[in-house]
Protein backbone atom coordinates (compact mmCIF):
# COMPACT_ATOMS: atom_id res chain seq x y z
CA UNK A 31 0.00 0.00 0.00
CA UNK A 32 1.30 3.43 -0.94
CA UNK A 33 1.35 5.91 1.92
CA UNK A 34 0.18 9.20 0.46
CA UNK A 35 1.25 12.23 2.45
CA UNK A 36 -1.51 13.52 4.72
CA UNK A 37 -2.35 17.21 4.43
CA UNK A 38 -4.36 19.17 6.96
CA UNK A 39 -7.89 19.99 5.79
CA UNK A 40 -8.96 23.60 6.12
CA UNK A 41 -11.89 25.69 4.89
CA UNK A 42 -10.29 26.01 1.44
CA UNK A 43 -9.80 22.26 0.98
CA UNK A 44 -11.80 21.16 -2.02
CA UNK A 45 -13.76 17.92 -1.90
CA UNK A 46 -13.78 15.68 -4.97
CA UNK A 47 -16.00 12.63 -5.43
CA UNK A 48 -14.48 10.09 -7.86
CA UNK A 49 -16.30 6.95 -8.96
CA UNK A 50 -14.23 3.84 -9.69
CA UNK A 51 -11.31 5.10 -7.59
CA UNK A 52 -9.86 1.66 -6.84
CA UNK A 53 -8.10 1.00 -10.16
CA UNK A 54 -6.79 2.61 -13.33
CA UNK A 55 -7.31 6.28 -14.12
CA UNK A 56 -9.68 6.87 -11.17
CA UNK A 57 -7.10 5.51 -8.76
CA UNK A 58 -4.25 7.64 -10.17
CA UNK A 59 -6.49 10.74 -10.13
CA UNK A 60 -7.37 10.05 -6.49
CA UNK A 61 -3.66 9.99 -5.61
CA UNK A 62 -2.98 13.13 -7.64
CA UNK A 63 -5.81 15.13 -6.05
CA UNK A 64 -4.80 14.09 -2.53
CA UNK A 65 -1.21 15.15 -3.32
CA UNK A 66 -2.63 18.51 -4.51
CA UNK A 67 -4.38 19.06 -1.18
CA UNK A 68 -7.88 17.94 -2.15
CA UNK A 69 -10.00 15.65 0.01
CA UNK A 70 -11.26 12.70 -2.04
CA UNK A 71 -14.38 10.63 -1.57
CA UNK A 72 -13.49 7.57 -3.64
CA UNK A 73 -15.98 4.91 -4.59
CA UNK A 74 -15.35 1.25 -5.31
CA UNK A 75 -17.61 -1.74 -5.70
CA UNK A 76 -16.15 -3.62 -2.73
CA UNK A 77 -15.87 -0.57 -0.46
CA UNK A 78 -12.06 -0.72 -0.41
CA UNK A 79 -9.20 1.20 -2.00
CA UNK A 80 -6.24 -0.77 -0.78
CA UNK A 81 -3.51 1.00 -2.75
CA UNK A 82 -3.89 4.38 -1.00
CA UNK A 83 -3.49 5.06 2.70
CA UNK A 84 -4.39 8.66 3.49
CA UNK A 85 -6.49 10.57 6.00
CA UNK A 86 -7.66 12.67 3.06
CA UNK A 87 -9.46 9.73 1.44
CA UNK A 88 -12.91 8.49 2.42
CA UNK A 89 -14.02 5.30 0.69
CA UNK A 90 -17.65 4.55 -0.14
CA UNK A 91 -19.03 1.33 -1.58
CA UNK A 92 -20.89 1.94 -4.85
CA UNK A 93 -22.16 -0.28 -7.62
CA UNK A 94 -23.69 1.93 -10.31
CA UNK A 95 -25.90 -0.90 -11.56
CA UNK A 96 -27.58 -1.36 -8.17
CA UNK A 97 -30.27 1.10 -7.01
CA UNK A 98 -29.87 0.19 -3.32
CA UNK A 99 -26.12 0.73 -3.56
CA UNK A 100 -26.63 4.19 -5.10
CA UNK A 101 -29.08 5.15 -2.35
CA UNK A 102 -26.76 3.88 0.42
CA UNK A 103 -23.73 5.68 -1.01
CA UNK A 104 -25.73 8.89 -1.29
CA UNK A 105 -26.89 8.61 2.34
CA UNK A 106 -23.36 7.95 3.63
CA UNK A 107 -21.87 10.89 1.71
CA UNK A 108 -24.59 13.32 2.90
CA UNK A 109 -24.18 12.23 6.52
CA UNK A 110 -20.45 12.84 6.46
CA UNK A 111 -19.98 15.92 4.24
CA UNK A 112 -21.64 19.29 3.64
CA UNK A 113 -21.23 19.30 -0.14
CA UNK A 114 -18.83 18.37 -2.91
CA UNK A 115 -16.87 20.68 -5.20
CA UNK A 116 -16.01 18.24 -7.97
CA UNK A 117 -17.73 15.11 -9.20
CA UNK A 118 -15.66 12.90 -11.50
CA UNK A 119 -17.82 10.27 -13.19
CA UNK A 120 -14.95 7.95 -14.01
CA UNK A 121 -16.29 4.40 -13.50
CA UNK A 122 -16.97 2.66 -16.77
CA UNK A 123 -16.76 -0.62 -18.65
CA UNK A 124 -16.11 -1.74 -22.22
CA UNK A 125 -17.04 -5.41 -22.67
CA UNK A 126 -17.20 -5.11 -26.49
CA UNK A 127 -13.98 -3.12 -26.94
CA UNK A 128 -12.24 -4.27 -30.12
CA UNK A 129 -15.21 -6.40 -31.26
CA UNK A 130 -16.51 -5.67 -34.74
CA UNK A 131 -20.10 -6.88 -34.29
CA UNK A 132 -22.39 -5.51 -31.59
CA UNK A 133 -24.09 -7.97 -29.24
CA UNK A 134 -27.12 -7.33 -27.09
CA UNK A 135 -25.49 -8.49 -23.86
CA UNK A 136 -22.62 -5.98 -24.23
CA UNK A 137 -25.05 -3.21 -25.14
CA UNK A 138 -27.11 -3.90 -22.03
CA UNK A 139 -24.14 -4.22 -19.67
CA UNK A 140 -22.38 -1.15 -21.06
CA UNK A 141 -25.44 1.11 -20.96
CA UNK A 142 -26.37 -0.13 -17.44
CA UNK A 143 -23.04 1.18 -16.12
CA UNK A 144 -21.78 3.91 -18.46
CA UNK A 145 -25.16 5.60 -19.01
CA UNK A 146 -28.07 4.52 -16.75
CA UNK A 147 -25.94 4.04 -13.61
CA UNK A 148 -23.91 7.17 -14.20
CA UNK A 149 -26.95 9.37 -14.83
CA UNK A 150 -28.87 7.84 -11.92
CA UNK A 151 -25.99 8.43 -9.49
CA UNK A 152 -25.31 11.95 -10.77
CA UNK A 153 -28.95 13.00 -10.46
CA UNK A 154 -29.01 11.60 -6.91
CA UNK A 155 -26.06 13.73 -5.76
CA UNK A 156 -26.70 16.75 -8.01
CA UNK A 157 -28.16 19.03 -5.33
CA UNK A 158 -25.13 18.17 -3.18
CA UNK A 159 -22.66 19.69 -5.68
CA UNK A 160 -21.65 23.14 -4.45
CA UNK A 161 -22.28 26.31 -6.45
CA UNK A 162 -19.25 27.02 -8.68
CA UNK A 163 -18.50 23.29 -8.66
CA UNK A 164 -17.51 21.04 -11.56
CA UNK A 165 -18.72 17.78 -13.01
CA UNK A 166 -16.30 15.83 -15.22
CA UNK A 167 -17.66 12.94 -17.25
CA UNK A 168 -14.87 10.62 -18.33
CA UNK A 169 -15.80 9.95 -21.94
CA UNK A 170 -13.67 8.79 -24.85
CA UNK A 171 -12.32 9.91 -28.20
CA UNK A 172 -13.99 6.71 -29.45
CA UNK A 173 -17.33 8.56 -29.19
CA UNK A 174 -16.42 11.40 -31.55
CA UNK A 175 -18.49 11.21 -34.72
CA UNK A 176 -15.93 13.22 -36.67
CA UNK A 177 -12.89 11.08 -35.88
CA UNK A 178 -14.10 7.51 -36.19
CA UNK A 179 -11.80 5.49 -38.42
CA UNK A 180 -12.43 1.99 -37.05
CA UNK A 181 -15.99 0.68 -36.90
CA UNK A 182 -15.72 -1.53 -33.83
CA UNK A 183 -16.72 -1.43 -30.13
CA UNK A 184 -20.30 -0.37 -30.93
CA UNK A 185 -21.73 -0.55 -27.41
CA UNK A 186 -18.78 1.31 -25.89
CA UNK A 187 -18.79 4.06 -28.53
CA UNK A 188 -22.57 4.45 -28.29
CA UNK A 189 -22.46 4.67 -24.48
CA UNK A 190 -19.84 7.43 -24.51
CA UNK A 191 -21.71 9.34 -27.23
CA UNK A 192 -24.82 9.15 -25.02
CA UNK A 193 -22.73 10.35 -22.08
CA UNK A 194 -21.56 13.32 -24.14
CA UNK A 195 -25.17 14.30 -24.77
CA UNK A 196 -25.79 14.09 -21.01
CA UNK A 197 -22.82 16.45 -20.51
CA UNK A 198 -24.43 18.90 -22.89
CA UNK A 199 -27.96 18.81 -21.46
CA UNK A 200 -26.75 18.84 -17.83
CA UNK A 201 -24.44 21.78 -18.49
CA UNK A 202 -27.43 23.84 -19.64
CA UNK A 203 -29.50 22.83 -16.60
CA UNK A 204 -26.72 23.78 -14.18
CA UNK A 205 -25.71 27.13 -15.66
CA UNK A 206 -27.74 29.08 -13.09
CA UNK A 207 -25.84 27.33 -10.27
CA UNK A 208 -22.52 28.08 -11.96
CA UNK A 209 -21.62 24.41 -12.10
CA UNK A 210 -19.52 23.50 -15.14
CA UNK A 211 -20.07 20.13 -16.80
CA UNK A 212 -17.51 18.75 -19.26
CA UNK A 213 -16.68 15.52 -21.03
CA UNK A 214 -13.04 14.46 -20.85
CA UNK A 215 -11.07 12.04 -23.01
CA UNK A 216 -8.31 10.79 -20.67
CA UNK A 217 -5.94 9.65 -23.46
CA UNK A 218 -5.23 6.05 -24.47
CA UNK A 219 -4.13 4.78 -21.09
CA UNK A 220 -2.67 1.45 -19.99
CA UNK A 221 -5.37 0.00 -17.70
CA UNK A 222 -7.41 -3.16 -17.26
CA UNK A 223 -10.04 -1.67 -19.62
CA UNK A 224 -7.69 -0.74 -22.48
CA UNK A 225 -5.71 -3.99 -22.13
CA UNK A 226 -2.44 -4.16 -24.13
CA UNK A 227 -0.88 -1.50 -26.28
CA UNK A 228 -2.01 1.72 -24.67
CA UNK A 229 0.95 4.11 -24.51
CA UNK A 230 0.05 6.40 -21.59
CA UNK A 231 0.46 5.73 -17.88
CA UNK A 232 -2.40 6.37 -15.46
CA UNK A 233 -0.19 8.99 -13.74
CA UNK A 234 0.26 10.91 -17.00
CA UNK A 235 -3.49 10.84 -17.63
CA UNK A 236 -4.29 11.88 -14.05
CA UNK A 237 -1.89 14.85 -14.37
CA UNK A 238 -3.67 15.90 -17.57
CA UNK A 239 -7.12 15.60 -15.99
CA UNK A 240 -5.90 17.56 -12.98
CA UNK A 241 -4.66 20.39 -15.24
CA UNK A 242 -8.11 20.51 -16.86
CA UNK A 243 -9.79 20.60 -13.44
CA UNK A 244 -7.68 23.65 -12.64
CA UNK A 245 -8.44 25.26 -16.02
CA UNK A 246 -11.59 27.25 -16.78
CA UNK A 247 -13.17 25.06 -19.48
CA UNK A 248 -16.27 26.47 -21.15
CA UNK A 249 -19.18 24.47 -19.74
CA UNK A 250 -20.74 21.83 -22.01
CA UNK A 251 -17.56 21.15 -24.00
CA UNK A 252 -15.38 18.09 -24.62
CA UNK A 253 -11.64 18.09 -23.76
CA UNK A 254 -8.61 15.90 -24.44
CA UNK A 255 -6.53 15.45 -21.27
CA UNK A 256 -3.47 14.20 -23.18
CA UNK A 257 -3.31 17.14 -25.62
CA UNK A 258 -4.90 19.68 -23.24
CA UNK A 259 -7.24 20.91 -25.95
CA UNK A 260 -10.93 21.15 -26.75
CA UNK A 261 -12.26 18.33 -28.95
CA UNK A 262 -14.91 17.87 -31.59
CA UNK A 263 -17.96 15.90 -30.53
Ligand SMILES: NC(=O)c1ccc[n+]([C@@H]2O[C@H](COP(=O)([O-])OP(=O)(O)OC[C@H]3O[C@@H](n4cnc5c(N)ncnc54)[C@H](OP(=O)(O)O)[C@@H]3O)[C@@H](O)[C@H]2O)c1
Pocket residue numbers: 049050051052053054055056074075076092093094095119120121122123124143147168169170171215216217218219220221222223224228
Ligand atom coordinates in the same frame (compact mmCIF):
# COMPACT_ATOMS: atom_id res chain seq x y z
N1 LIG B 1 -7.96 3.39 -20.47
C1 LIG B 1 -8.22 4.14 -21.56
O1 LIG B 1 -7.43 4.19 -22.53
C2 LIG B 1 -9.49 4.96 -21.62
C3 LIG B 1 -9.69 5.76 -22.76
C4 LIG B 1 -10.85 6.53 -22.83
C5 LIG B 1 -11.75 6.51 -21.77
N2 LIG B 1 -11.53 5.71 -20.68
C6 LIG B 1 -12.51 5.75 -19.59
O2 LIG B 1 -11.84 5.98 -18.37
C7 LIG B 1 -12.64 5.47 -17.28
C8 LIG B 1 -11.75 4.65 -16.35
O3 LIG B 1 -11.33 3.48 -17.04
P1 LIG B 1 -9.92 2.76 -16.82
O4 LIG B 1 -9.27 2.71 -18.13
O5 LIG B 1 -9.21 3.36 -15.67
O6 LIG B 1 -10.42 1.26 -16.51
P2 LIG B 1 -10.42 0.36 -15.21
O7 LIG B 1 -9.07 0.29 -14.61
O8 LIG B 1 -11.10 -0.91 -15.61
O9 LIG B 1 -11.35 1.16 -14.19
C9 LIG B 1 -12.75 1.16 -14.30
C10 LIG B 1 -13.36 1.48 -12.95
O10 LIG B 1 -14.79 1.48 -13.08
C11 LIG B 1 -15.32 0.72 -11.99
N3 LIG B 1 -16.61 0.13 -12.31
C12 LIG B 1 -16.91 -0.74 -13.31
N4 LIG B 1 -18.20 -1.09 -13.24
C13 LIG B 1 -18.74 -0.43 -12.17
C14 LIG B 1 -20.03 -0.38 -11.58
N5 LIG B 1 -21.04 -1.12 -12.03
N6 LIG B 1 -20.21 0.41 -10.49
C15 LIG B 1 -19.19 1.15 -10.01
N7 LIG B 1 -17.95 1.13 -10.50
C16 LIG B 1 -17.73 0.35 -11.58
C17 LIG B 1 -14.27 -0.36 -11.76
O11 LIG B 1 -14.47 -0.96 -10.50
P3 LIG B 1 -14.08 -2.53 -10.26
O12 LIG B 1 -12.60 -2.55 -10.00
O13 LIG B 1 -14.90 -2.94 -9.09
O14 LIG B 1 -14.46 -3.28 -11.52
C18 LIG B 1 -13.01 0.47 -11.86
O15 LIG B 1 -12.76 1.15 -10.66
C19 LIG B 1 -13.76 4.66 -17.94
O16 LIG B 1 -14.94 5.44 -17.95
C20 LIG B 1 -13.27 4.43 -19.35
O17 LIG B 1 -14.31 4.26 -20.28
C21 LIG B 1 -10.42 4.94 -20.58
